[in-house]
Amino acid sequence: xxxxxxxxxxxxxxxxxxxxxxxxxxxxxxxxxxxxxxxxxxxxxxxxxxxxxxxxxxxxxxxxxxxxxxxxxxxxxxxxxxxxxxxxxxxxxxxxxxxxxxxxxxxxxxxxxxxxxxxxxxxxxxxxxxxxxxxxxxxxxxxxxxxxxxxxxxxxxxxxxxxxxxxxxxxxxxxxxxxxxxxxxxxxxxxxxxxxxxxxxxxxxxxxxxxxxxxxxxxxxxxxxxxxxxxxxxxx
Amino acid sequence: xxxxxxxxxxxxxxxxxxxxxxxxxxxxxxxxxxxxxxxxxxxxxxxxxxxxxxxxxxxxxxxxxxxxxxxxxxxxxxxxxxxxxxxxxxxxxxxxxxxxxxxxxxxxxxxxxxxxxxxxxxxxxxxxxxxxxxxxxxxxxxxxxxxxxxxxxxxxxxxxxxxxxxxxxxxxxxxxxxxxxxxxxxxxxxxxxxxxxxxxxxxxxxxxxxxxxxxxxxxxxxxxxxxxxxxxxxxxxxxxxxxxxxxxxxxx
Numbered sequence: 001x002x003x004x005x006x007x008x009x010x011x012x013x014x015x016x017x018x019x020x021x022x023x024x025x026x027x028x029x030x031x032x033x034x035x036x037x038x039x040x041x042x043x044x045x046x047x048x049x050x051x052x053x054x055x056x057x058x059x060x061x062x063x064x065x066x067x068x069x070x071x072x073x074x075x076x077x078x079x080x081x082x083x084x085x086x087x088x089x090x091x092x093x094x095x096x097x098x099x100x101x102x103x104x105x106x107x108x109x110x111x112x113x114x115x116x117x118x119x120x121x122x123x124x125x126x127x128x129x130x131x132x133x134x135x136x137x138x139x140x141x142x143x144x145x146x147x148x149x150x151x152x153x154x155x156x157x158x159x160x161x162x163x164x165x166x167x168x169x170x171x172x173x174x175x176x177x178x179x180x181x182x183x184x185x186x187x188x189x190x191x192x193x194x195x196x197x198x199x200x201x202x203x204x205x206x207x208x209x210x211x212x213x214x215x216x217x218x219x220x221x222x223x224x225x226x227x228x229x230x231x232x233x234x235x236x
Numbered sequence: 237x238x239x240x241x242x243x244x245x246x247x248x249x250x251x252x253x254x255x256x257x258x259x260x261x262x263x264x265x266x267x268x269x270x271x272x273x274x275x276x277x278x279x280x281x282x283x284x285x286x287x288x289x290x291x292x293x294x295x296x297x298x299x300x301x302x303x304x305x306x307x308x309x310x311x312x313x314x315x316x317x318x319x320x321x322x323x324x325x326x327x328x329x330x331x332x333x334x335x336x337x338x339x340x341x342x343x344x345x346x347x348x349x350x351x352x353x354x355x356x357x358x359x360x361x362x363x364x365x366x367x368x369x370x371x372x373x374x375x376x377x378x379x380x381x382x383x384x385x386x387x388x389x390x391x392x393x394x395x396x397x398x399x400x401x402x403x404x405x406x407x408x409x410x411x412x413x414x415x416x417x418x419x420x421x422x423x424x425x426x427x428x429x430x431x432x433x434x435x436x437x438x439x440x441x442x443x444x445x446x447x448x449x450x451x452x453x454x455x456x457x458x459x460x461x462x463x464x465x466x467x468x469x470x471x472x473x474x475x476x477x478x479x480x481x482x483x484x485x486x487x488x
Binding site (some may be wrong): 050051062066068069072073076077090091093094095097101102104105109138146149150157175182206 | 285298301302303308312326330334337341345359386
């Protein structure tokens with residue numbers, strides 16, 4: 001049964017799914033649906049996802065959106081996926097659900113809010129909002145601290161103290177990687193204090209090499225493009 | 237019984253978990269964590285949930301937080317929980333996950349922002365924040381419209397066109413019930429355009445009685461107290477303050 005993935009590599013949750021598929025040898029057709037070109041608003045895409053957001057999948061006649069669900073569905077529906085991605089044990093699985101849920105209103109809200117209001121809005125033809133960016137940065141920093149003090153506690157290098165990565169590691173690390181599109185000094189200010197986070201990102205990258213780097217190869221280009229847009233926006 | 241549920245019935249997600257347990261005859265000890273008294277900040281509770289939020293559970297030595305994760309865990313673990321709450325079929329459960337995820341940043345975010353900034357601010361002696369309330373209301377209204385146009389499509393009366401309720405119905409309906417603490421005419425203004433949502437709330441209540449009413453009885457008591465305070469001209473009464481604090485700290 002054919003799997004189609006509708007995505008935009010600038011979308012953090014899209015990248016998590018791409019890495020998961022490639023790391024697990026899941027065959028799929030990538031249908032680029034670029035937000036900056038407003039392709040997510042086309043009537044054709046609305047048939048796939050009436051919420052008009054990426055990522056979304058079509059698997060045979062089954063359609064699904066919301067990236068955590070897509071990751072869970074792929075981990076459950078495809079044979080041969082190693083258990084550590086989405087454990088069968090009810091308690092281990094519950095912990096994965098817990099961090100994925102926490103992510104929505106914490107790391108994602110903080111990080112996406114910060115990046116949007118300090119840079120990405122320009123790419124969508126919208127003005128920057130430094131006040132909103134500052135508020136979001138507070139939540140982002142608090143979330144990074146919580147990941148270090150709570151979610152990364154345990155014996156192993158991954159979330160929930162696991163020895164090997166789960167879908168939660170992909171979702172959260174891809175979110176943090178969005179900060180790669182920010183200026184170097186902003187990145188340093190936000191991530192610099194969090195050595196444990198930086199190590200965890202490295203560990204996740206290594207566990208999913210070479211796909212992680214390949215899928216994130218868009219980030220330096222994005223950084224350059226946003227830098228140029230900021231320069232233009234600051235001209236009178 | 238080994239299952240402990242740490243909850244405050246003024247917290248929407250706490251109610252969803254308690255309701256699920258009662259509906260499915262799951263034995264549990266309810267331990268009240270009174271948000272108005274900041275009990276979520278005590279060292280004892282931080283041992284249970286370092287994130288300092290309710291609801292949280294302890295099952296033997298296993299601790300868990302985040303209401304959706306808790307609902308899924310209980311539905312998966314306890315025998316005798318009917319399949320419709322959280323189907324074994326991966327395609328069906330994937331859809332439930334989908335609406336539960338959508339909920340975080342949409343209905344919940346909108347409802348919490350609106351209720352806090354419109355109903356509860358005066359009770360804390362704080363100025364109303366009409367801008368924030370209006371933003372919250374926009375998202376809340378858009379979310380209610382999406383529930384009607386996307387999530388309630390299908391043959392059945394419940395979310396995802398199901399013939400019977402799932403954990404998603406419990407979670408989302410308990411959220412909308414929090415609007416009871418808002419002024420009647422505002423609540424009507426927001427909900428009245430959404431007849432399909434109102435019917436779905438009634439269907440969910442009917443499918444989960446008598447537990448639904450019992451679990452929400454605290455909310456209705458607080459609603460009456462707030463109504464009285466408003467008719468007396470408002471002010472930081474004890475009841476109003478307790479609701480405010482509960483809603484502010486409840487898993488925001």
